[in-house]
Amino acid sequence: MTQPITEENLQKTVEQVVQSMKVTDIHTHLYAPVFGDILLWGFDELVTYHYLKAETMRWVDISYDQYWQMSKVEQADLIWQTLFVENTPYSEACRGVLTTLQRLGLDVKSRDVQTYREYFESKKLEDYVRQVFDLAGLKCAVMTNDPFNPQERTVWLDKIKQAKAEVDPRFRAALRLDVLLCSWEQSWDLLRQWGFDVTHDLNERTIEEVQRFLREWIRIMDPVYMAVSLPFDFQLPEESARAQLIESCILPVSRETNVPFALMVGVKRQLNPGLKDAGDGVGKMDISSIDYLCSQYPHNKFLVTLLARENQHELAVLARKFRNLLPFGCWWFLNNPSLIEEITSMRLELLGNSVILQHSDARVLDQLIYKWDHSRKIIAQILTRKYRDVMATGWVLTEAEIRRDVEKLMGGNLWSFLERKL
Ligand code: RAT
Ligand code: ZN
Numbered sequence: 001m002t003q004p005i006t007e008e009n010l011q012k013t014v015e016q017v018v019q020s021m022k023v024t025d026i027h028t029h030l031y032a033p034v035f036g037d038i039l040l041w042g043f044d045e046l047v048t049y050h051y052l053k054a055e056t057m058r059w060v061d062i063s064y065d066q067y068w069q070m071s072k073v074e075q076a077d078l079i080w081q082t083l084f085v086e087n088t089p090y091s092e093a094c095r096g097v098l099t100t101l102q103r104l105g106l107d108v109k110s111r112d113v114q115t116y117r118e119y120f121e122s123k124k125l126e127d128y129v130r131q132v133f134d135l136a137g138l139k140c141a142v143m144t145n146d147p148f149n150p151q152e153r154t155v156w157l158d159k160i161k162q163a164k165a166e167v168d169p170r171f172r173a174a175l176r177l178d179v180l181l182c183s184w185e186q187s188w189d190l191l192r193q194w195g196f197d198v199t200h201d202l203n204e205r206t207i208e209e210v211q212r213f214l215r216e217w218i219r220i221m222d223p224v225y226m227a228v229s230l231p232f233d234f235q236l237p238e239e240s241a242r243a244q245l246i247e248s249c250i251l252p253v254s255r256e257t258n259v260p261f262a263l264m265v266g267v268k269r270q271l272n273p274g275l276k277d278a279g280d281g282v283g284k285m286d287i288s289s290i291d292y293l294c295s296q297y298p299h300n301k302f303l304v305t306l307l308a309r310e311n312q313h314e315l316a317v318l319a320r321k322f323r324n325l326l327p328f329g330c331w332w333f334l335n336n337p338s339l340i341e342e343i344t345s346m347r348l349e350l351l352g353n354s355v356i357l358q359h360s361d362a363r364v365l366d367q368l369i370y371k372w373d374h375s376r377k378i379i380a381q382i383l384t385r386k387y388r389d390v391m392a393t394g395w396v397l398t399e400a401e402i403r404r405d406v407e408k409l410m411g412g413n414l415w416s417f418l419e420r421k422l
Helices: 009-018 031-036 045-046 050-056 062-069 072-085 092-103 113-121 125-136 150-162 179-180 184-193 204-221 240-258 273-279 288-296 309-321 339-353 367-391 398-420
Strands: 024-025 136-141 228-230 261-268 302-306 325-327
Touching: 009 367, 009 398, 024 050, 024 367, 024 398, 031 125, 031 150, 045 072, 045 092, 045 113, 045 302, 050 072, 050 092, 050 273, 062 273, 072 092, 072 113, 092 367, 125 136, 125 367, 136 273, 136 367, 150 204, 179 184, 179 228, 179 240, 184 240, 228 240, 240 261, 261 288, 261 367, 288 302, 302 309, 309 325, 309 339, 339 367, 367 398
Parallel strands: 024 136, 228 261, 261 302, 302 325
Antiparallel strands: none
């Protein structure tokens, strides 16, 4: 273990370390089994992933409405026929389905959808979660928890809070605040119905009460962070309810409770509403809003991922300036091999080890398998190149040092960021 790494064993060692590292997946849309059927899994869910719906709708000659009227199984059959039978499935989302089936031990060349369905039907969810976590090499997955979602709320308030039950420790919460921040027109009234003394006008009392709402949900969920997905035209400072809620409510509570604020910026919401959950696009954001947050709130911690490729370099440069900013992952449309390669290389060159390289964004449990499989391969290749360059100077490395680096890059930095005093 402390033997120096040689030119000959470098690649193999890095691959082994990256392959075997148990990761913290900092952003997913998965749920612990206690949440019931909002945890998606199985063949039909895999194949009807919204990334694949968008790809299918480029080919088929049916209206969006006709598509949405189909049952889940019919949708899956159409997607399979269109993308896997009539075309070669090499888009990243298609290949992901194949990697998943293969790693589960299914015969991909049979193209036998019936057998695939039967395989999942024979599974018990509890065992299957364990199997997927093992195959994906996960220590824990951070969920996306919306206190405004009625189904989720009920589980938190009835099952977890009342029974004083622990959420499955493999799943950690993230308090997602899109509804509070981006739909104040509706959310203030819901808060009022839930007993918070708020008005539409963001006066002093309302601000105190929104803070109380946040503290209460932090107590209930014990989240790793509070998060919001923001549109590409997000600006701060600005005269809007959203900006005021961030500065007057989120940031003070985030600082006081040491629950960082995660900003995911760059969506063009519902660019094509006919596609529903597959209808969002991407736009370049003005990074000066993140400058503003990091410099004006030096005692707050920010986790940031941006959706536009064009924003990636300036985000890495900004992180060099502010230790309260931790960039993470290659998000959504960036979670493709060519872009992971580019963004990850650049981040390592500008930030060394002080970044979280990847998250899965899995919406379907089984996707953990392929998302981490594909990312690990690219991360190992890039790190091998980086270590080779360092070794070319005469620098000597050990396996323990490689393990230390990879642990930080694949989630460890999240936990040290949470504990760090600023
Ligand atoms: O990647 C996705 O599945 C997107 O639809 C979004 O959920 C995005 O990741 C988000 O968290 O808003
Ligand atoms: Zn997401």
